[in-house]
Amino acid sequence: MKCTDFPESIRPYVVPEVAGRYIYRCLGCQATFGVEELLYTCPQCGSVLMIRDEDWDRLKAIPGPTWRRIFDYRAMVTEPALKGIYRFHELLGSILPLDAVIYLGEGHTPVVQANAKMRDWVGRPFFFKNDGQNPSASFKDRGMASAFSYLNHLIKSQGLTQVLAVCASTGDTSAAAALYASYLVDGVTSAVLLPQGKVTPQQLSQPLGSGARVIEIPGVFDDCMKIVEYLAEHYPVALMNSKNAWRILGQESYSYEIAQAFDYEVADLVVTVPIGNAGNITAVMAGFLKLHDLGIITQLPWILGVQSHHADPVYRYYLEPDPQKREFRPVTVQPSVAQAAMIGNPVSMPRVVQLVEQFRSIAGDQAVQVVQVTEQEIMDAMLRANRNGHIACTQGGECLAGWRRAVADGAIPDGKVGVLDATAHALKFAIFQEKYFEDRFEPEFGVVPKEELRNRPVLVRPPQGVPCPVPGAGMDAESFRAFVTATGDAVASMLGLRK
Ligand SMILES: *Cc1c(COP(=O)(O)O)cnc(C)c1O
Ligand SMILES: [Zn+2]
Numbered sequence: 200m201k202c203t204d205f206p207e208s209i210r211p212y213v214v215p216e217v218a219g220r221y222i223y224r225c226l227g228c229q230a231t232f233g234v235e236e237l238l239y240t241c242p243q244c245g246s247v248l249m250i251r252d253e254d255w256d257r258l259k260a261i262p263g264p265t266w267r268r269i270f271d272y273r274a275m276v277t278e279p280a281l282k283g284i285y286r287f288h289e290l291l292g293s294i295l296p297l298d299a300v301i302y303l304g305e306g307h308t309p310v311v312q313a314n315a316k317m318r319d320w321v322g323r324p325f326f327f328k329n330d331g332q333n334p335s336a337s338f339k340d341r342g343m344a345s346a347f348s349y350l351n352h353l354i355k356s357q358g359l360t361q362v363l364a365v366c367a368s369t370g371d372t373s374a375a376a377a378l379y380a381s382y383l384v385d386g387v388t389s390a391v392l393l394p395q396g397k398v399t400p401q402q403l404s405q406p407l408g409s410g411a412r413v414i415e416i417p418g419v420f421d422d423c424m425k426i427v428e429y430l431a432e433h434y435p436v437a438l439m440n441s442k443n444a445w446r447i448l449g450q451e452s453y454s455y456e457i458a459q460a461f462d463y464e465v466a467d468l469v470v471t472v473p474i475g476n477a478g479n480i481t482a483v484m485a486g487f488l489k490l491h492d493l494g495i496i497t498q499l500p501w502i503l504g505v506q507s508h509h510a511d512p513v514y515r516y517y518l519e520p521d522p523q524k525r526e527f528r529p530v531t532v533q534p535s536v537a538q539a540a541m542i543g544n545p546v547s548m549p550r551v552v553q554l555v556e557q558f559r560s561i562a563g564d565q566a567v568q569v570v571q572v573t574e575q576e577i578m579d580a581m582l583r584a585n586r587n588g589h590i591a592c593t594q595g596g597e598c599l600a601g602w603r604r605a606v607a608d609g610a611i612p613d614g615k616v617g618v619l620d621a622t623a624h625a626l627k628f629a630i631f632q633e634k635y636f637e638d639r640f641e642p643e644f645g646v647v648p649k650e651e652l653r654n655r656p657v658l659v660r661p662p663q664g665v666p667c668p669v670p671g672a673g674m675d676a677e678s679f680r681a682f683v684t685a686t687g688d689a690v691a692s693m694l695g696l697r698k
Pocket of ligand 2: 225229230243245246
């Protein structure tokens with residue numbers, strides 16, 4: 200739809216302007232820094248940073264209901280820069296000129312309602328939001344679109360020529376970083392550090408296909424992260440992990456889209472996310488708080504974080520009800536099918552602590568909860584979801600298992616509706632489905648397949664003596680007919696069909 204076709208009252212707002220005053224704010228010492236330089240941690244105290252718009256209150260001049268109309272009308276705009284996360288430009292990147300925006304098809308992922316069978320299995324209605332339908336097949340594209348658009352802006356405005364983007368990854372961060380880097384101008388290259396043997400073959404193929412330098416490191420993600428942090432401290436590289444606060448901004452779009460998908464009535468929703476490095480839950484909470492602050496939503500939803508018992512530092516932290524007594528302790532992770540969340544020392548923990556406090560002070564203590572689930576529950580839930588029309592990865596299974604656990608624990612009142620994050624596409628994690636179906640899980644996982652959830656291919660051959668096609672060799676018409684008839688009847692008999 201052309202701008203000139205929008206209602207008069209909306210027209211001035213359809214194409215956003217460059218505005219705002221963005222700064223990094225340290226969560227440790229509260230110091231602030233300009234964003235002209237890429238910073239990942241506070242130069243004074245080493246804590247993590249958040250990006251804040253010092254001019255945020257200007258947005259309050261527009262009433263909440265008007266913002267809703269602006270975002271809804273913007274959904275009809277054909278300008279590529281506004282088709283992805285920057286539909287919400289004012290909320291997550293207002294200092295970016297639209298010509299710096301890199302749009303590869305991210306965002307606006309489908310929200311799919313669970314069928315009656317799944318609803319009854321859980322005891323509450325729910326939806327999956329399929330973030331596996333992003334370009335690199337995980338939600339990480341939201342944050343990368345932001346981080347790389349900003350990098351692109353720096354390159355254009357400061358004339359940078361050689362930029363090396365690096366990240367540590369449990370698989371999906373590297374796939375997304377490599378994809379966005381490959382789209383940028385020559386001179387931008389990417390290198391990804393992966394824990395050897397701890398990413399799936401599909402995830403490994405992604406950065407390779409995008410032309411990134413792929414470096415495997417012995418150990419787990421937490422070890423790779425330390426090396427990348429060392430690189431960012433001592434060498435001129437652009438760090439693309441969620442320590443980079445631009446990643447968080449882009450991932451806030453997930454919350455904005457949920458609000459929009461539910462006509463901005465989110466009070467009954469329980470937005471459920473898996474927690475790994477805790478960037479996603481940070482962004483989700485920050486996003487809803489911003490919407491609330493501008494009156495775009497009038498009540499906050501609830502947030503439910505889910506962790507596996509094999510990687511549960513955030514769950515353990517919140518077990519202590521008294522905030523004064525809570526103490527964060529990193530854990531040593533055990534092998535987890537929710538490999539993308541297999542993180543023992545989440546970088547965004549200080550962000551989580553602050554945002555949970557803020558969120559709870561507005562919406563009550565129950566409004567943010569963290570539950571723990573077993574590896575067995577994760578696998579069973581993922582397979583059950585996908586037998587009912589979904590495309591959930593293991594982390595999506597983790598969400599479903601957590602949502603069901605919270606309902607069973609009595610933590611979710613009647614009337615609440617889950618919105619579960621299927622954070623990646625099922626195909627990226629096909630190897631875990633395969634292990635389940637073939638009963639090949641290593642003992643550390645503790646996963647025992649349930650017969651009713653297993654599925655295997657069956658080879659059907661025609662009876663002895665009936666000719667079979669051989670690749671490359673021809674077959675006479677009569678032999679071929681005999682093959683089709685005999686094999687067709689064998690398939691029919693296997694399926695219990697009668698003529
Ligand atoms: C990165 C990732 C997670 C974990 O998200 P965090 O922001 O690290 O907490 C979960 N699921 C998938 C598929 C991921 O790629
Ligand atoms: Zn500081």
